[in-house]
Amino acid sequence: MxxxxxxxxxxxxxxxxxxxxxxxxxxxxxxxxxxxxxxxxxxxxxxxxxxxxxxxxxxxxxxxxxxxxxxxxxxxxxxxxxxxxxxxxxxxxxxxxxxxxxxxxxxxxxxxxxxxxxxxxxxxxxxxxxxxxxxxxxxxxxxxxxxxxxxxxxxxxxxxxxxxxxxxxxxxxxxxxxxxxxxxxxxxxxxxxxxxxxxxxxxxxxxxxxxxxxxPLHGGANERVMGMLSEIDTPENVDSYIQDMFDKKEKVMGFGHRVYKNGDPRAKHLREMSKKLADITGEDKWYEMSLAVEKKVTDSKGLLPNVDFYSASMYHSLGIDHxxxxxxxxxxxxxxxxxxxxxxxxDNRLIRPRAEYVGPDKRSYVPLEER
The missing domain is CATH 1.10.580.10 (Citrate Synthase, domain 1)
Known part of the structure; x- marks a missing residue:
């Protein structure tokens, strides 16, 4: 199997x-x-x-x-x-x-x-x-x-x-x-x-x-992206912070996707809206940090942002709790x-896949008093 x-x-x-x-x-x-x-x-x-x-x-x-x-x-x-x-x-x-x-x-x-x-x-x-x-x-x-x-x-x-x-x-x-x-x-x-x-x-x-x-590997990723940006705090800290994550082999949330090989097509729309909201609110550091993180991760690891990455700074700019x-x-x-x-x-049919068994095989039962 x-x-x-x-x-x-x-x-x-x-x-x-x-x-x-x-x-x-x-x-x-x-x-x-x-x-x-x-x-x-x-x-x-x-x-x-x-x-x-x-x-x-x-x-x-x-x-x-x-x-x-x-x-x-x-x-x-x-x-x-x-x-x-x-x-x-x-x-x-x-x-x-x-x-x-x-x-x-x-x-x-x-x-x-x-x-x-x-x-x-x-x-x-x-x-x-x-x-x-x-x-x-x-x-x-x-x-x-x-x-x-x-x-x-x-x-x-x-x-x-x-x-x-x-x-x-x-x-x-x-x-x-x-x-x-x-x-x-x-x-x-x-x-x-x-x-x-x-x-x-x-x-x-x-x-x-x-x-x-x-x-956090599904919907919770964007919340963790904002947590990361909050810890970075300023665009000047991006390079050292992300490099430290690389050195510790930690996952940078909001990058890569199992399905997309050449980038998440949704990310560009959220990047654009994040920039637009940053211009209106005057709090452009979150967008600037996001750009810097994207450049660092893409240049170093070849990973592109997914839908979670820029949605974080966009929602923050809307004043929404993380x-x-x-x-x-x-x-x-x-x-x-x-x-x-x-x-x-x-058009229903019960979804019931199989599992490949990898446990021990052909074991003989030992009575309780002999164990």
Whole structure:
């Protein structure tokens, strides 16, 4: 029996949701560059779930469905207020809250496609409110209700800060959501599909995916990038800091990718938005440090930045707490998880791979009294 460590290069399923071919990322056949530059996040979510871009009427209806489903049961926020706030990472809070949301949905256990699509809308809408609500509760503030006349991206920033964001901030956040929406069969997406392939419920699938995303080798990487930049502190310290990491054989987070050989195509868009926000805020040291780190790592190791690297300085420029970076990843990626769960339900087969046994062989049982 042949095996590949980490399933690298193994094709585990067929999917029409997204593709990575020759270092080109597409959603349902649309190039990521076109979607990042031209589409709203709502359009991209509709595309991922329906296989086509919406017309004006479809987009208006879908956007309205999302905003109308953003409110969460008050009990969820009451539970959050009982969490040991000082010790709870927002990803742990999100994982718990999404699981709890299933308790308040009478349709939670259904797996027929029409009901599943309604659940997908609920989860896509409510996850933004859960993340922003927790962020405010731990600061001793009350959650902010969404505004029905704001886009998904603008509503997230509004619910987080209690102030309507400017156009540049909204555009930057919208672009980040688009770029993180799906990425073929990554770890969290595979986890979601494995979970619902047992015909477990939608909420379990998303909860499982959040658990996988929480790890620093997946969604947690951008938070660790910002931690590194904070320790470096000034562009002048970059060379010695990164060289010290090289000498200690430590991994520089935000560089390299198992799938892309010539660079992550999403990184350039986030680099551009990081620069734009740095110019507006006047805090350009984070962008300058990022550029310096990129040059050092690329020149020394030949590694190129991935989507996590510049998303860190971009989110920081938006005034977002560093430990919220991964939950924001989830706010976007739930769109892809939902698409893959819908695809799995529509043509399901239990996912049950084999393992190559490498343990001891042909052992003889020794009675207890003789051991």
């Amino acid at each position: 042949s095996q590949t460590k980490g399933l690298e290069g193994v094709v585990a399923t067929t999917s029409s949701v997204s593709s990575i071919i020759d270092d080109v990322l597409t959603y349902q056949g649309y190039h990521i560059d076109d979607l990042a530059e031209k589409s709203s996040f709502e359009e991209v979510v509709y595309l991922l779930w329906n296989g086509q871009l919406p017309n004006k009427e479809e987009l208006q209806s879908f956007s309205q469905q999302l905003v109308e489903n953003m409110e969460v049961p008050e009990e969820i926020f009451n539970y959050m207020k009982a969490y040991p706030i000082a010790d709870v990472h927002p990803m742990a809070a999100l994982r718990t809250a999404v699981s709890q949301l299933g308790l308040y949905d009478a349709e939670a256990d259904a797996s027929d496609i029409e009901t599943a699509k309604r659940i997908a809308v609920k989860l896509q809408a409510k996850i933004a409110t859960v993340v922003t609500g927790f962020a405010r509760i731990r600061e001793g503030k009350e959650p902010v209700a969404p505004k029905k006349d704001l886009s998904f991206a603008a509503n997230f920033l509004y619910m987080l800060n209690g102030e309507q964001p400017n156009e540049t901030a909204t555009d930057a956040f919208n672009k980040a959501l688009v770029l993180h929406a799906d990425h073929e069969l990554n770890a969290s997406t595979f986890t979601a599909r494995v979970c619902v392939a047992t015909l477990s419920d939608f909420y379990s699938g998303i909860t499982a995916a959040i658990g996988a995303l929480k790890g 430990d919220l970076f991964t939950p924001i990843f989830a706010v976007s990626r739930v769109s892809g998880w939902n698409a893959h769960i819908l695809e799995q339900y529509s």
